[in-house]
Every structure is written in C-alpha cells, then in structure tokens.
Amino acid sequence: MKVNYISNPEDFFHALKRKKVDLIAPTHNLLKDERYKMIKNQLLLPIDLNNVPNYKNLEVKIKNIKYNKDQDKIYSIPFIYGYYGLAYNKRYIESPPQSWLSLWNSKQKKQYAISKDYYEVNIYITALSLGYRGNQIHSYDTLNNKKVHLEASSTC
Structure with missing residues (x-):
C-alpha cells in the first residue's frame, strides 16, 4: 500500500482524476x-x-448528513464532527475573548488568521459570531434564510 500525503484540496481532486488513489479522506x-x-x-x-458492517453503529445524525449523499447513494462515511476553537495569545490580548464577535473588534483588524484551503470554516465562524447554534452552521438553507438570520442575531 502506498500512502500519498495531501496538503490542499486540489491534491485530492488531481489524484482522483489521474486515478492515482483508491481511497481518500477529504474534508466534508x-x-x-x-x-x-x-x-x-x-x-x-x-x-x-x-x-x-459498523455503519449501523454510527449516530443517526451523522448518517443523515447531506454532504455525503446523492440520490440516496452514500459516497463517504463521516466518523467525527469537528470542533471550532478560538485561540488567542495572552501576550497581546489582555482578557480571553468571550465570543466569536471578538474577531470583528476594530482592535483585531488584520490581526487574526483564517483558513484559506478549508474556506467553509470561515463561514461557520461567521455564523457562530452571528449567534447561530452549532447544529445550524452547516446548513446553507438555514444561513440563507433571512428570518432565521434575524432570530439568531437577536439572541447575541
């Protein structure tokens, strides 16, 4: 078995297109x-x-995720949910951030890092800062719904 190390999304795509891999483990x-x-x-x-055979043992909410299905066929098997953390450097930030909204603080302008290759995480972080719950941030139907957006914003 040969293992190929992937450093960005294009690596998965090109390896598949060139039929250089049989199994991949991409982000959702x-x-x-x-x-x-x-x-x-x-x-x-x-x-x-x-x-x-162990697919039946996965949590129902993981099995029902839309990104791995198309026309009732399953193309990936998720095995974990990711957590989002907000890290800060105590040398430069006096007190711990209390919310994702701290990223929009004028003091932090151009002072933080976001993901380039895994761009969706930037959408998730923005949704969290607007008050969306963890179970809502992966749903573009929810995020593109003005009524839900107004309700989430009012809870901040």
Whole structure:
C-alpha cells in the first residue's frame, strides 16, 4: 500500500482524476464543492454498506448528513464532527475573548488568521459570531434564510 500525503484540496481532486488513489479522506465540503464536483463528475463511487458492517453503529445524525449523499447513494462515511476553537495569545490580548464577535473588534483588524484551503470554516465562524447554534452552521438553507438570520442575531 502506498500512502500519498495531501496538503490542499486540489491534491485530492488531481489524484482522483489521474486515478492515482483508491481511497481518500477529504474534508466534508470537497465532495460537492463546485470546483471539483467529485460526485457529479463520477470521481467517487458509491459505498456498498454491506462492506461496512459498523455503519449501523454510527449516530443517526451523522448518517443523515447531506454532504455525503446523492440520490440516496452514500459516497463517504463521516466518523467525527469537528470542533471550532478560538485561540488567542495572552501576550497581546489582555482578557480571553468571550465570543466569536471578538474577531470583528476594530482592535483585531488584520490581526487574526483564517483558513484559506478549508474556506467553509470561515463561514461557520461567521455564523457562530452571528449567534447561530452549532447544529445550524452547516446548513446553507438555514444561513440563507433571512428570518432565521434575524432570530439568531437577536439572541447575541
């Protein structure tokens, strides 16, 4: 078995397109990303769940995630949810940030780092700062709903 180390999303895409890999472990957003369309372009095969007997033991909410499905076929098996943390340097920030809104503080302008390759995390962090709950930040239907946005903003 040969292992290829991936450093950015394009590495997954090119490896699949050139048929250099048989198995990948990408972040969830890549499967349906408009730049790669891995499912739509048939770069991935549906998973035969008969070959994955422990699938039945996954939490229902993980099995029902939309990003890994297309037309009732499953193309990935998520195994964990990611957590988002807000880290700060005590030498430069006097007291711990109390909210994601601290990123929009004028004192922090151009003083923080965000993700370039995993761009969706920037959307999630923005949604968290606007008051969306963790179970809402992955749903573009929720984030693009003005009524839900107003309700979330009023809870901040």
